[in-house]
Amino acid sequence: MTAAPPAVRVGVDVGGTKVEAVAIDAAGGILARMRRETVRGEAGVIASVSDAVARVAAEPGVGPVAAVGIGIPGQIVGARVRNAVNLGISDLDLGGEVTAAVGAAVHVENDVNAAAAGAYAIRGAVGASMAYLNLGTGIAAGIVHDGRVWPGAGGTAGEVGHVSIDPRGPECPCGQRGCIETLAGGGAVARRWSGDGEHPVLDLFDAADAADGRALSLRGDLARGVAAAVRVLVLTADPAVVVIGGGVSRLGDRLLDVVRGELRASSERSAFLTSLRLHERIELLPSDAPAGALGAALLAPAFEGVARG
């Protein structure tokens, strides 16, 4: 028997402002973690990701990297990324470019699906199934069953942000009206609130706490949108738990309280909704958990040598 081949996998989560990377061992344990700024544009993203892989691999106790997983917004077709507008990518062979740069097999995954896989691993056993609901600029979910992310046939699995819940609701850039995202997406909420600050959703919650009427109304819309997304997930995939993450979830209990309040209020009028115990089925992803990077690492190509070694 020869020496065991390297079993370390690296996962990289590419956000609009930060790139986060983790290195994991064969058992999924985190060996090292780092963050850096995202450089936008196609060359910038390739360089940011490759640098993050190299730097996390250079951490003590990590060593050679067997495979890399990348979670990134946009439409993923094989190892290509398309229409990742916030990153300045129109069509990029990210998998091929990063493989060439770091010399390891690369898997590219939608960022929300990667975070769903990571959230499932972080949370531990959750019974049959879990949904991860990402509240960021937009709203999307990843559905996990037996540890596997539900793939879908056409790339729209978990796109609950574009379920319309009100035919007279706000216009959505997607062309529909009343999409959940128009009420609860961070981007739409920021546009409607028109706060000047860096954290418009936080400002909105502060103003609502100070009894500003418009802020209360917009916060109510946000809670209704998130509650609707939870209901849509439970009435389709029926996950045991819905884990909420993404930028807006950094509001923590301030978010959870208004969403639970909305879920309770709607249940008061409905024995059916009451029976679903929705307010007990939601929880927050721990705010410092590297779900996206960990999930990307877990979805990286399995290194066959490990099994054979």
Next chain:
Amino acid sequence: MTAAPPAVRVGVDVGGTKVEAVAIDAAGGILARMRRETVRGEAGVIASVSDAVARVAAEPGVGPVAAVGIGIPGQIVGARVRNAVNLGISDLDLGGEVTAAVGAAVHVENDVNAAAAGAYAIRGAVGASMAYLNLGTGIAAGIVHDGRVWPGAGGTAGEVGHVSIDPRGPECPCGQRGCIETLAGGGAVARRWSGDGEHPVLDLFDAADAADGRALSLRGDLARGVAAAVRVLVLTADPAVVVIGGGVSRLGDRLLDVVRGELRASSERSAFLTSLRLHERIELLPSDAPAGALGAALLAPAFEGVARG
């Protein structure tokens, strides 16, 4: 090697008016099929199912029955059926009673999930995933991936009929407003149309074809409801195809035409919806296909003796 044990499975679909049974061989091929009236009430349902099993087993070429699957409306807990209101069942150990009557292992499944498994088998290879959308008195779906019906954690997988799409919509018996079922469920449509005939939804379509204004409006609501259910399924489970069955689907192309028209009209306003090709992803279950009974048979307990024989 001893003689092969019996490999025949029987599936029974219990509807409000008819019980349908099929017997299948080990490869899933249909050996025999029969229908009879449903006798309501707990004793009536046990007798109807047991009689259907005995009669289909007595058909030429069928022989001893290894296992039985039953698809039935209501809440299924293990082998028990609860709250199957249309059948007059409040809480019944249907599996135990039928096992005692017919002397074979019995699996009890929700009727829509059973029909989903049957529709998947009838349709043949459908790529990664399929949803079966049942348009009956109520509206519910079964989601099938790799031939397995998505189970869900709490018995509400596929309950798209109770996704609300309009906060000002009609009141639903479930306590919400604007549920898809209030617009497109056969029961709700019949109540709103108040037709006296035996086939109120058919009467409604006839009146709409004759340009009756109220019928046109209600038919439009029905089309909007079904289209919304298709969108919810594609934006959550993302099935390659949505197969539409159930009593209302007996309208055939008359139903498909108005639903496709609604899906096309909503796509005209949305490049995003256009990209989903929703009107191409729906199709009708063949009206004479025994999807419920076949699916119940396929979900019947695997007879281990077959694999070992």
